[in-house]
Amino acid sequence: MVGLIGLVPTASAATLADARWTTSKTKTGATGVSYTFSFTAATTSSLSSVTMTVPSGTAGSVSVGTVSPADVAGGSVSLTGTTLTYSFTPVTVASGTAVSIQINGLTNTTTVGTYTSTVSTINAGSSVDTGTTSAVTFTAGALTQLGWSASSTTIGATNASYTFTFTTATTSVAITSITMTVPPGTAGTPTLGTVTPAGLGGTVTLSGTTLTYSGISLLPLTPTAFSIQINGLTNTTTAGAYTSAIVTRGAAGALIDSGVTPAVSFTGTLNVAAPSSLTLATTLTGSDQAIVDVVPADQQFTVDDETASGAGWHITVSATTFTTGTHSLPDTGTFVFTGSTSSASAATAPSVTCVTSCTPPSTTTTYPVAITTAASSPTPATVYAASAGSGLGSATLGGSTTPHPIGWWINVPGNARAGTYSSTVTVTVVSGP
Structure with a gap:
C-alpha cells in the first residue's frame, strides 16, 4: 500500500494596482483630517470590507466621506490601533474597478516621518487583494498659502508647465531640497523654470509621482514665499482631481515643513x-x-x-x-x-x-x-x-x-x-x- 499526501497551497492575494493614500493635512497632531485611499481591484470577487493601515498614534472619531463606486458606498468605518476598517454590504467588485474611500475626523500622528499604508480588500474575513500605497509625509511645521497650477489641464498634454507656490513656516533651518507630488502617470524630462526667491539655482528630477528640486541652500529668517516652475512635463492620461503634497527638507533630507495644495482637475473627452x-x-x-x-x-x-x-x-x-x-x-x-x-x-x-x-x-x-x-x-x-x-x-x-x-x-x-x-x-x- 502506498500512501500519497497532497498539500494544498494557500491562495495568495493579488496585488492592488495604483494604490494611493492622500491626506488633507500633513502637520503632525492636526485634527479634523481626511484621508483618502484609492486603488484598482486586481481580482474579481465578492467584497465586504477594506482595511487600511495608518501611522501609530493616529486617532479621532472617524466617519465615512465620499466613496466610489456606488456599489461599495453606504458603509461604516472603525479605527482599531493602526487599522481603519471600512465595512459595507457584500457586493461583487470586478477586476479593474477603481475604488476610492474617504475617511474623515482623523487626528494625525504626532511623530514626524514618511508613511505608506497597506490596503487589503476582504471577502468574508479572507484577504483578496493587498497593496502598498505611495507615501505620505508628516512634519512638525505646516506650509501656508499653498497652490499648484498647470499650463494645460488636458490629459496627456505634452510640454506642460507646473507651478507650485507656498510660504515656509520654520525659520533658521536651511532648506536644501523640496519635493512636490504629481499625478500617477506624469512623465517627461523636467527642467527648471522661473523660481522665487531668485538666484537659488538647483536642478529638478522626476521619479514616480515625485518631483525633487535639489541643489539649493536657503536659510529663511522669516516665513518666505516660494514659487517654483517646472517645465517639460507630460500630463497624466487619467482624468481626475489631484492635490500636491509639498515638503521642504534640510541637510541629509531632514523634514522641515509640509502641506497639501488645493486640487487641480485634469480632464479629457x-x-x-x-x-x-x-x-x-x-x-x-x-x-x-x-x-x-x-x-x-x-x-x-x-x-x-x-x-x-x-x-x-x-x-x-x-x-x-x-x-x-x-x-x-x-x-x-x-x-x-x-x-x-x-x-x-x-x-x-x-x-x-x-x-x-x-x-x-x-x-x-x-x-x-x-x-x-x-x-x-x-x-x-x-x-x-x-x-x-x-x-x-x-x-x-x-x-x-x-x-x-x-x-x-x-x-x-x-x-x-x-x-x-x-x-x-x-x-x-x-x-x-
Whole structure:
C-alpha cells in the first residue's frame, strides 16, 4: 500500500494596482483630517470590507466621506490601533474597478516621518487583494498659502508647465531640497523654470509621482514665499482631481515643513468606439426569422469617459430603413439591440469590463431595445445609459468572449423579398445618464 499526501497551497492575494493614500493635512497632531485611499481591484470577487493601515498614534472619531463606486458606498468605518476598517454590504467588485474611500475626523500622528499604508480588500474575513500605497509625509511645521497650477489641464498634454507656490513656516533651518507630488502617470524630462526667491539655482528630477528640486541652500529668517516652475512635463492620461503634497527638507533630507495644495482637475473627452459595419445574413425560408450579427468584432463598444465630471453618459443608436432600393423591411419591430447573441428577446445588459481602471458603468436601460428605423431622420434609441457617478474611465461593453456580448438582431418577416438590404446605423455617446 502506498500512501500519497497532497498539500494544498494557500491562495495568495493579488496585488492592488495604483494604490494611493492622500491626506488633507500633513502637520503632525492636526485634527479634523481626511484621508483618502484609492486603488484598482486586481481580482474579481465578492467584497465586504477594506482595511487600511495608518501611522501609530493616529486617532479621532472617524466617519465615512465620499466613496466610489456606488456599489461599495453606504458603509461604516472603525479605527482599531493602526487599522481603519471600512465595512459595507457584500457586493461583487470586478477586476479593474477603481475604488476610492474617504475617511474623515482623523487626528494625525504626532511623530514626524514618511508613511505608506497597506490596503487589503476582504471577502468574508479572507484577504483578496493587498497593496502598498505611495507615501505620505508628516512634519512638525505646516506650509501656508499653498497652490499648484498647470499650463494645460488636458490629459496627456505634452510640454506642460507646473507651478507650485507656498510660504515656509520654520525659520533658521536651511532648506536644501523640496519635493512636490504629481499625478500617477506624469512623465517627461523636467527642467527648471522661473523660481522665487531668485538666484537659488538647483536642478529638478522626476521619479514616480515625485518631483525633487535639489541643489539649493536657503536659510529663511522669516516665513518666505516660494514659487517654483517646472517645465517639460507630460500630463497624466487619467482624468481626475489631484492635490500636491509639498515638503521642504534640510541637510541629509531632514523634514522641515509640509502641506497639501488645493486640487487641480485634469480632464479629457467622452468617446465611443463602435463597429465600423454590421453583417447579418440569412437564407429566406418563407417563415419569420430573427438573425444576429455573428462577427466577434461587432459585439462590443468601448466607451472612454475622461471628462472627470461624473455626469454619466448614454449611447444612442439610430438607423435608416433597411432597403434594397426596391424593397424595404418594416420600420417598426425589425432592428433590436440586446446583451445576447442567442436570443433577440433577452433582457440582459451587455457585460462590462474595465480596459485598465474604471468606475464600471451601471445601466438604467431596459432590454431588449427596439430601434425604430426611418427613411430619413430616424429617432435615436438609447441602448445603454450609465448612471451619474459611474462609467468614469475606459470600459468595454459586451465582447464576444464575455457572458453577455452585444447582440445586433434583425427580425425578417416571412414575406421578405430576397436581396441585399442596407441601412445607415449611427452610434453616438452623449454626456448625462
